Amino acid sequence: MTVFDTSYANQYDAMYGDKDYVAECDLVAAAARNNGVAMGRVLDIGCGTGGHSLEWARRGISCVGVDMSPSMIALAEEKARTLPEKAQLDFLVGDARNFQAEGPFDVATMMFAVLGYMNSNEAVLAALRNVRCHLRTGGLFAFDCWYGPAVLGVRPEDRVRVVEGAKGQTIRSASTAIDSFRHLAHVTFKLWTVDGDRYLGHAEETHDMRYFFPQELELLLEVAGFGPPVIRSFPAGGEPNDDSWNIFCSAVAV
Known part of the structure; x- marks a missing residue:
């Protein structure tokens, strides 16, 4: 099944309208400062509809956004038309494992659990090496x-979310099945769009998400050419614990 189709x-954007792209870019910028890295050029891998890429461009930073979904890139390019002409922002459709962009870059990001879409060790290493x-x-x-540890300890619950939009109401359900042997969470999203009592459409996708442990991340990054990662709870900060569903990692290219 296609992921992130039209x-x-x-x-x-309606589903994730509360995502704080500014704060997340601040977090990346702080990690760069802590490592003495000047943010001249940023590579935003798995850029989606451009939330982070657009923020980098607004800050006067040159950015290239990459995503495997043509539909997501089309939306990102549409939003980029609102930027000043001097903004340095480009988008391209490509797979994290093998896309080619004109480098080198000072900072590369994979935000919103993009690395988790690489399900096998081979796929993870291909993406990291790229x-x-x-x-x-x-x-x-x-x-x-x-x-x-949090995925296995807390365990995901089935969820329903309702979002009001300009074209009606979107109802999204999410149900998750855990494959602990392969470190995967199979998340099935179902979306219904209605306007009052009128049915406007339905979409369904299953996203296979890999979850990671600190020791394997350190090894995978080392094999791909990075130094030891700094791992923090995300977005709260501090050392991760068994309730930290997400973590933020930064590593220097060696």
Whole structure:
């Protein structure tokens, strides 16, 4: 099944309208400062509809956003038309494992659990090695992902969310099945769009999300050409615990 096809992509911004892209970019910028990395050029991998990429451009930072979904990139490009002409922002459709962009970059990001879409070790390493190829030595890689101890300890619950939009109401359900042997969470999203008593459409996608543990992240990053990662609870900060569903990681290219 296609992930982030047109139907889902069109509801994406409404579903995640409360996501704080500014604060997340601040977090990446702080990690760069802490490692002495100047943010001249940023590579935003898995950019979706451009939330982080647009924020980097607003800050006067050159950015390239990459996403495997043509529908998401089309929405990002549409939003980018509101930026000043001097903004340095480009988008391209590509797979995290093998896309090619003109580098090198100072900072590369994979925010909103993008790395988790790489389900196998081979896929994770291919993506990490591709990130390393696009970064200058000493550049920073920053990403967030699902934290294994919390996923297995807390366990995801079935959820329903209702969002009011300009074209009616969107109802989204999410149900998750855990594959603890393969470190995967199979998340099935179902979306219904209605306007009063009128049915406008339905979409369904299953996203296979990998969750990670600190020791495996350190090993995978080392094999791909990075130094030891700094791992913090996300977005709260501090050392992760068994309730920290998400973690933020940063590692320097060596």
